[in-house]
Amino acid sequence: MDTMSNDSPIRTDPGKRGWVHAALARLEQESARSADTHLLRLDFPGFPGIAFYFKDEASHPTGSLKHRLARSLYLYALCNGRLDEGQTVVDASSGSTAISEAWFARLLGLPFIAVMPACTAPQKIHAVQALGGQCDLVEDPAQVHARAARHAAEGACHLDQFGLAERATDWRGNNNIAESIIGQMCREAQHEPTWIVCGAGTGGTSATIGRYLRYRRLDTRLCVAEPTGSGYVHGWRSRSREAVASQPTVIEGIGRPRVEPGFLFAVVDAVVEVDDAASIAAATQLETLLDSRYGGSSGTNFAACLTLATRMRAAGERGSIVSLLCDRGKRYSDTLFDATWRRDHGLDIAPWQTAIATALERGELVAPD
Structure with missing residues (x-):
């Protein structure tokens, strides 16, 4: 099995689930640390x-209680077969969840898009961008869900914190x-x-x-x-x-x-x-x-x-x-x-x-x- 660090890319093995197994192992390592x-x-x-x-x-590490949620959402997506190697990840978030999700996306080597209300605190927007994420700012906050769904329709994995939070975490x-x-x-x-x-x-x-x-x-x-x-x-x-x-x-x-x-x-x-x-x-x-x-x-x-x-x-x-x-x-x-x-x-x-x-x-x- 490959030895992984924060800086090394996730390498796949010949098996069909190689990348998923490697991603799950990296999340387990992060949790243990x-x-x-x-x-x-x-x-x-x-x-x-x-x-x-x-x-x-x-x-x-990402500065909020959403760190737990983000880890759970990635685990849920991986174990339900919704997230694959190289796939863009998207979610609608006013900031803290997006920051945590961007951090985990970088950990797994995945592109990330945060759909955020344009009025989100600038510090949060900058934090997502500093982690390599892209911010899709929406003038009408009521439209963030629809915009995230549009990205999902184009092939992104929608982590969907609002729809899946209560089931993604093992209570x-x-x-x-x-x-x-x-x-x-x-x-x-x-x-x-x-x-x-x-x-x-x-x-x-x-x-x-x-x-x-x-x-x-x-x-x-x-x-x-x-x-x-x-x-x-x-x-x-x-x-x-x-x-x-x-x-x-x-x-x-x-x-x-x-x-x-x-x-x-x-x-x-x-x-x-x-x-x-x-x-x-x-x-x-x-x-x-x-x-x-x-x-x-x-x-x-x-x-x-x-x-x-x-x-x-x-x-x-x-x-x-x-x-x-x-x-x-x-x-x-x-x-x-x-x-x-x-x-x-x-x-x-x-x-x-x-x-x-x-x-x-x-x-x-x-x-x-």
Whole structure:
């Protein structure tokens, strides 16, 4: 069998499946080299008896929790016979998934096209291009799926994160974020989390966590943190797969305008809506607390954690809340973390910054007037 390194091309053997076997071996090598991500604990004076944990998915080689998903999507495509040597790979993505998919495409020696809304953060576009990927920018974000399907019709392998995320990942284990969280929590005082909090981009993460909690017969509840008025929010409440968003969001990666195929409502116990300004303010607070910058969806998660903790404290509950740090904040230096950009988008985060700082001291998150 060939010995492979990151820089050497994948060489095929005479067998029909030679390239596929070599590609699978390379993905297995990559997985074995990747250490698990850190689980960080924070305690706040306003919430005695409630421990906060944040799983740092931004520490993956491609800088986000989508590294796990991208690996799973490539494995799924290879094992289902949809991806062959030299074939172009395509997917619709606002950035983080595309960056991870471009990284794996380079690892396997494959061309990659990311179909992205033209309004995607420039840092994300540049990251895909730096990895050798091509960005097909679409003015109307609602058309990214159709554009990706057009590339697929021309012979590309469509990884289809939105259509396949909830089935591409093995929710019983193996590259499973829920399994990792529960394993890391087993030696903590509150080893069975009261809540796990995540967003809903493709629906894959929430589906995986929700299924795994049931599979392990755990009482841990799952909360989806979403931008106010997202498609998921309305779909979860009405159980309608025809639901659409009632307002847009600037928080990339979550807050989908429609109900995606991977959204499983029944495995989610609660949904917390978070204003965009609150998400950004919470992300700035995370930077202060952890001395590292994370993206807007991490802020959305943190704000939802504080909402749940407020409810727990009011009810006299103790326990732990686990959430995700989704991606690196430097990707949003020109947008969410830029004061001029926020002003141009009518986002005043100062009141929410005060509200969040107060909540950490007093144990109650109150929305500013």
